[in-house]
Amino acid sequence: MLKVENLSFSYGKIRAITNVSFELKDGEIMAIIGANGAGKSSLMKCIAGLLKPQAGNIWFGKIKLEPPPFKAVKKGVVLVPEGRWIFPNLSVEDNLLLGGYIIKDQRPGLKRAYNMFPWMEERKTQRAGTLSGGEQQMLAIARGLMSNPEFLLLDEPSLGLAPLIVNDIIELIKMINAQGISILLVEQNARKALGIAHQACVLEGGKIVKRGSGKELSADEEIIAAYLGKKKIESEE
């Protein structure tokens, strides 16, 4: 139901995405992996309506996604951005409430968030800007879920999270997906991302250079060499 057609985007002279096309079916998880600067975040921002692509279209069902971003949100497409973008001047709870801006009754959403991350309820009046890095990341994810999205864009959700929590987050993503929400996932933790993805593709220099199911890619020799470095160390030892 998400369809990206021949998308290209550049920042002035710097080309970030070149002619990217892919399709994602309802209820699927798609993982995008790639090196620093490959254009993953730029792609996510285009879909969310933060950037206006110079060429190409993005379709969500029959609706075309375009800036400004709030339109996408109203259609159920929500981005949890890289670098968190929490509102540092607002309290934890206000951050969550603002995340659910388009929802009338916010109580169920809040309850869900506090169930997901119990520490949040204790800290709900703390200024979000003073949270630890990882706490902010969790807040960003919880906030993204507040508007009951149909389609979630996660840009490096495990950034700065403790290993234990990373596992929890991966479980969480699976769980969210199980409720029928489609997910586009950008992750540096490629192994874990590929582990839960139905589909995956590799972005290099703004182009898709490889695609396939999550399982296929995690078995791909080239990918193991380029992105799953840990295996290499272990095998060398």
Added chain:
Amino acid sequence: MNNYVIGVLSLTGIYMIAILGVSILTGFTGLFSMGHAGFMAIGAYVSALATKSFGISPFFGVFLGMLAATAVGLAIGYPTLKLKGDYFVIATLGIGEVVRLIIENLPSVTGGARGMTDIPRGSSFSVVWVTVIALVILLRNFLHSKHGRNCIAVREEELAASAIGINVANYKLLAMGISCALCGISGGMLAHYMRYLNPSMFSMAKSNELLMTVILGGCGSLTGTVIASLILVPLPEILRFGSVQEWRMVFYGFLVTLVIIFKPSGLLGNKEFSLADLKNVLLRTAQRFLGKMSEGGKRKNV
């Protein structure tokens, strides 16, 4: 060049000195001031009084004016620089106004609101412009030195600046000192050019004009500041044609607004304009006119 043009250019040069000062403070160190006309006033009145009552030469008068403005600037800067953003703006605004009020309240010394007359002559066109050029060179050197870079670092990100060992407070104070010194010089020269001073010459509107020119030129661009002053200071004079004079200030405001809307980072952004750029621009236009070699030329210049 006739005397009128020379007069306007001299005034442009004089104000440019103050604008350069504000540029160091606002454009390069990121501190806004809406009261720097007050420091011009200090320079102007000190220099005028010194030359008038003690018969020193205008040169030393201006020097004294500079010292006085700097001293007051540093004394006030020391406690106020801790303030952030608009809170600092208010402090400077208050200081500028207080300076003016003090001048107005000391009529026996300064002539109060009635102004001070018969100040010795001293700022000729050449004196002004030699000073301007010398100052621009000094400031350019400064900005390309460690000290200038540190000021810019303070503007960009205070915490990171202190984490690489920059004493943020000191550099703010330095910028304040330099800007006040330049405003002092500018005020002193204004006194010896106008030969008449009146506190209303140093109103908040004047402070705003200084700030406006800096930002219009582009924050963090010395050449931008120079170019903007060359345009904006004489603009009211340039707009002086015959029957539409009453629209003069409307145009002035309109032009300022328009430039910023279409060039939202000021005329030059934070870039410096160099001779090489000029060459490039000329080359590019030449090529566009010649048309022929545009293919090859563009590739080189991109």
Added chain:
Amino acid sequence: MSEQDVVLKIDHVVKRFGGITAVNDVSIRIAKQSIHGIIGPNGAGKTTLFNMITGIYNTTAGSIFFNGKKINGKQTHEIAELGIARTFQNIRLFNDLTVYQNLLTACQKNITYGLFDGFLRTSKCKTQEMSADKICKNMMIEVGLSEYKEQKAGNLPYGTQRRLEIARALLTNPSILLLDEPAAGMNEDESLQLSNFIKEIRLNNDITIIIIDHHMDVIMNICDLISVLNFGSLLAEGTPKEIQKNQRVIEAYLGVDE
């Protein structure tokens, strides 16, 4: 560890924010020229510890000694001046400046000329500027940033920004380098490169490195000693092998990797 080998001594340090005790009576000794890891769950107080070492926060109680001299209570820039450099978890670059300008600015600590040399561009100024230019260019080559030289720091990809921040910290010639999650946002291959890079830094520059990170491959690979914080208190300390096996650490932090 003999007293002489201790370059940084964190002594019963406490930090409270209102009701929250972010760091609770933590003592850590860091050996000269070691790579010391600090790990722990989110919100354990790791960044807060860094903030206290670099004078951004005052300590609520306890002291911090650098080469035997007490440094808590000093200002951030004074501490930097003494030779403690850091990177930030939320990257703090001079965003509007180019990569080169970011680096050149960081050279300021080693430039000794005065204000007047700067205004008059004396020969002292020129020679020092020239050597600073050279140092920066070498650094860019070393860190692999040369191709980005004229790009604005704020526009770089996340991982590249991290590298730039490390390079900037290194240019202050620190004797201790504090890295707050340098591998965040890097994939495993890039993390590996980072590990090698950090090891190299230590060898080439004779410095002590304290690193916070959640990438266990990096931490276990490069650290000599690891301190684990949990809820503001020290949970465990030991070599990577010891820590990996420590049941309490696994429970609180590491989890069991499938």
Added chain:
Amino acid sequence: GNESSLSDKIILGYIGPITGESAIWGEAESNTLKMLVEETNNQGGILGKEVVLKIYDNRSDPVETTNAARRALQNDGVIAFIGPNTSSCAIALDEVCEEYKVPHITTCGTNYKVTQREEDGSVRKYSFRACLSDPQLGDIMGQYAYEKLGIEKAAIIYEITNEYSLGITQNFTDAFEKVGGKVTIQEGYKTGDVDFRPQLSKIKAAGDFDALMIPANYKEVGLIANQARALGITQSFLGVDAWMMEDLFEIAKDAVQGTYFPCAMDVNAENLEEFKNKFEEKFKMDPGKAGTNAYFAYDCFQIVKNAIEKAGEPDPQKIRDAMENTKNLQCLTSVITIVPETHNPIRMASIFKIEGDNFVKVEEYTPDYSK
């Protein structure tokens, strides 16, 4: 400028506020001059030459005044200036006029320093005025208040940031105390202020005065008068020439009833009617709306015109000499003689009283300068 056309034209300059908050006065003055120049040219010009009027805006700013003056002298060949209408600008203008040796005559710049040097009282050679000076007006009001109105104690509220208000305050105090009165309380405010109750409350609490002197422009006068009455100050007011603005009635008609003030001219004099009608017809504007400025501009033009005719040629230096020797010249508002030592005019002053919405001339009054 074009040399050949210059010599057969007489080029006069007007400097005043065409933009900014004082534009209304500049407009009245410049319109008057436009009209007079047109009339003069219809009657064959001055010395048979066509008169050209150049108008320069100064926003009431001294720095702009000098810029404008340089432009006028250098580019446009102006041989004499009329204006500006504020003292600060007139003083600034004089610095340029002195340099180029060209005379100027201010319409309403009343400050002492406009025509004389502060230090030694020596005259500024190129500077003239058509109105009375602050010391003259201060003397008149100080003596009149004490001797004719029987006021022994006065309070003053004045604008510290305005040279005009300040000058009158000082001169009034001097004159008033010399004849035996006493200024018991003085309070100041700043240009632009609109609320004067704090000062007025203090004046009211002090209580010890027979009249409140308000040397200010009409807006402040109106607001002060209203606020003073609202606070329950019942004593009478004393005014100054700037009160002569019809708009004052709009703001504070009730509050200023019965107030006395001096002015160098009578805006209700019959001989002004013709001018007023012509002006109204031409510019669709009542010159009285801008107070006395239009009439003084008229006087200025007559003084300059007379001087050029006497000089016999459009030479600035000679015009200056002739202006200095203006004697018993019948101008629009009065017969004027310029005192060569001070460049102040000798002219009748009148005392006015506000009755209804009229400025009623009570009497002509010449102070006794020996007191």
Added chain:
Amino acid sequence: MFFQELINGLSIGSVYALMAVGYSLIYSLLNFTNFAHSITVTIGAFVTFYFLSMVTKNLFLGIVIATGLAGLLAVVIELLGYRPLINKNARRIYLLIVGLGISIMSENLVIIAFSSRFRVYPVNFSNRTIEIFGANAGVIDLIIFSVSVIALVLVELLIQKSRLGLAIRGAAVNLDATSLMGVDVQKLIRIVFLIAGSLAGLAGALLGAKYTTFPMLGSVMTNKAFISSVVGGLGSIPGAVLGGLILGISESMISGYLSSTMRDIFAYLLLVLILFIRPSGLLGKSSEDKA
């Protein structure tokens, strides 16, 4: 006299406060000081004046119309002046300069259009007073005071309690992030300008009644309002009101008991002193985030 000076101060202060709220509102959203605020004040007064002179002498109606039109004007200024910059994500200081440019331009336009004369509403009640404990208070002062209080309470409720207010506070930090939450940021900005402009228009209409109507009315008053909003703590609505009242009262007390000629010197020194003690204003929150 003390009581009289207190009343004087409160009434001056409430005028400052009414305008300061407009500054604070826009500041709290866009983090910049809207220097074009003054023109909306002036227009509010002129609209009321012309409405009363030409249409009907109903002051209440006049004020309502002025409030509405000034609000619209603010929206137009936002649309033509600020919107292009906000869309280009320009730094906030450039908005500041556009504001200055607009205020220079429009002030001079007003002078050309209406001349710089001082006008008085045909319905005059600026002189009517009532006595409270031996001190005189103007009816208009009481009106201004109560209107400011009501406006304050409404706006503060809006900001603190409503969804809209939450979005405003969020947008203050990051417009893009707020848009990502599903907020139509452009509409939000428009609404805030409408509210701020209406408040300014209201202030202008009341000021015109109190102090006559003239082209510089806005700029004369907004300066002090700006100071009030900063001293109270930028972005804090109660702060703006508190700042306005403190400024007004201290001005009148200083005039009454110290020296009227030195009033502003003392007033400014007091303000700077307040900022020393509380560097983010009286009710402003420090916005330092952790490193």
